[in-house]
Amino acid sequence: MTATLRFAGPGExxxxxxxxxxxxxxxxxxxxxxQAGGGALAVFGRPPSFEVLAIRTARLxxxxxxxxxxxxxxxxxxxxxxxxTVTVPAAVTGPPWAGVLPPRGGWQEIPGLxxxxxxxxxxxxxxxxxxxxDEELPAERRTRAERDRIGREIWSRTLGDTDLPLRAxxxxxxxxxxxxxxxxxxxxxFSAGPWLRLRTAYGSIALRRAGLGSLPVSPV
Numbered sequence: 341m342t343a344t345l346r347f348a349g350p351g352e353x354x355x356x357x358x359x360x361x362x363x364x365x366x367x368x369x370x371x372x373x374x375q376a377g378g379g380a381l382a383v384f385g386r387p388p389s390f391e392v393l394a395i396r397t398a399r400l401x402x403x404x405x406x407x408x409x410x411x412x413x414x415x416x417x418x419x420x421x422x423x424x425t426v427t428v429p430a431a432v433t434g435p436p437w438a439g440v441l442p443p444r445g446g447w448q449e450i451p452g453l454x455x456x457x458x459x460x461x462x463x464x465x466x467x468x469x470x471x472x473x474d475e476e477l478p479a480e481r482r483t484r485a486e487r488d489r490i491g492r493e494i495w496s497r498t499l500g501d502t503d504l505p506l507r508a509x510x511x512x513x514x515x516x517x518x519x520x521x522x523x524x525x526x527x528x529x530f531s532a533g534p535w536l537r538l539r540t541a542y543g544s545i546a547l548r549r550a551g552l553g554s555l556p557v558s559p560v
Contacts, residue, residue: 343406343428345381348399353421356383359396359543360416362515363387372415373438374428376406385412386437390511393442395544409434442537442546447530452501453538456518456526459499463513466494466506502529508538508545517543 347353363370366387373384381398406428414429454462473490474482495507512518517540518527525541538545 343404345376345404345406345426345428346401347424347426348379348401350424352398353419353424353426355542356396356398356426357416357419357421358516359383359385359394360412360419363394363412364416368413370412371409371432371435371438372412373409373434373441374406374415375441376400376404379403381406383415384438384441386435387511387515390507390514392508392511392545392547393437394511394515394517395442395546397543409438442535443532446532447537448532450502450529450531450536453504453527453529454500456520459509459527460513460518462499462506463510463518466497466510470494503549504529504536504538505547508536508547512538512540512543512545515543515545517545 347356360372360383363372363385366389370385370387375382375384379400379402381400381404383396383398385394385396386392387394408428408431410429411432415426418427418429420426453459470490474487477486495505495510497506498504499506499509509518512527519542521541527538527540530537530539534548536547536549
């Protein structure tokens with residue numbers, strides 16, 4: 341049965357639409373997993389350029405029980421920002437990542453994460469370094485393997501006194517999670533078992549500290 345969800349606030353639908361559009365920018369065939377309960381909707385996506393899980397939540401006007409994996413594009417098309425509603429499209433066969441989500445509880449805050457300005461500056465510096473090193477490569481070394489090596493070196497660097505790789509912050513910035521807000525709530529880092537979660541006012545980035553896979557080479 342098709343479900344139509346109504347958001348609790350006027351900006352919830354627009355914020356979710358922006359998040360879905362950014363996911364589709366990286367993967368036109370992107371799927372998202374939806375979980376709703378207790379008056380909130382959590383939307384999980386995995387932008388392939390970063391190999392992390394991105395999580396955006398939205399408040400609903402009433403409790404709804406839902407757990408489904410759907411097309412991100414179809415979900416975006418079904419959003420009605422004026423009415424503040426979304427119609428859940430038909431379920432799709434989920435990609436492997438959709439079956440391995442971070443835990444709902446047991447998170448503990450980790451100290452040592454730099455402030456938001458320093459996080460944004462670190463991403464900008466890393467992007468500039470990648471581009472500079474790529475341009476310096478001689479023609480015979482300008483290969484995918486060499487660019488992968490440079491990307492792996494840069495984006496695997498950790499932030500402050502934490503184990504959070506720089507690529508997670510790059511993902512947060514690229515998905516719009518690090519933009520300033522009035523009376524900004526600073527990003528915070530949490531851990532639960534092997535998982536790390538970077539929480540911001542606009543969404544979260546989660547990843548496992550082991551078996552993270554390859555790193556992106558593109559700075560944009």
